[in-house]
Amino acid sequence: MFAVTESTFSTLDLASLILRVGFGLSMVVHGYNKVFGQGGLAGTAGWFGSIGMKYPAWQARAAAGTEIFGGLALAVGFLTPLSSAAMVGLMIVAGYVAHWKSGYLITKGGWEYNGAIIVAALATGTLGGGQASIDHALGIFDSSGFTGFWIALAVGVLGGIGQLVIFYRPKKS
Numbered sequence: 001m002f003a004v005t006e007s008t009f010s011t012l013d014l015a016s017l018i019l020r021v022g023f024g025l026s027m028v029v030h031g032y033n034k035v036f037g038q039g040g041l042a043g044t045a046g047w048f049g050s051i052g053m054k055y056p057a058w059q060a061r062a063a064a065g066t067e068i069f070g071g072l073a074l075a076v077g078f079l080t081p082l083s084s085a086a087m088v089g090l091m092i093v094a095g096y097v098a099h100w101k102s103g104y105l106i107t108k109g110g111w112e113y114n115g116a117i118i119v120a121a122l123a124t125g126t127l128g129g130g131q132a133s134i135d136h137a138l139g140i141f142d143s144s145g146f147t148g149f150w151i152a153l154a155v156g157v158l159g160g161i162g163q164l165v166i167f168y169r170p171k172k173s
Helices: 011-036 040-050 056-076 080-102 112-127 134-138 145-167
Strands: none
Touching (some): 011 056, 080 112, 080 145
């Protein structure tokens, strides 16, 4: 499936592979924890409801599914800029809803981790899947570059803002 030789496999392909697999599988574990971790999906939904998300059971499934399936897609390099956009949107919502008020540092409950994931997602969207990816094998999103960056950024930001506008209803203090 992947016709990769040392003469065609560049250091950018290697960087993309390392980033995609490490980042993608990390997101899979994050989503898996939403479903099977302490409290399971019901606990995740309860927490989502407590922080102001409308339809929390649906939102919990959507967030877990995005992390699991989007993470797997990133790991194998499938629709890489769009998979990256999914992570950008997800982290915009998480960063704003759950962490923004605490400031930047994760040690104080801030959005530092969310920001790091957004940066990693933009990098994967920009690098594209590389030669060792399904994108390359299918001839789609090959060597994404600026196009991949703009897809990851625009679709991710619009998706995240859309989620907030439609589903976020913070409790009035």
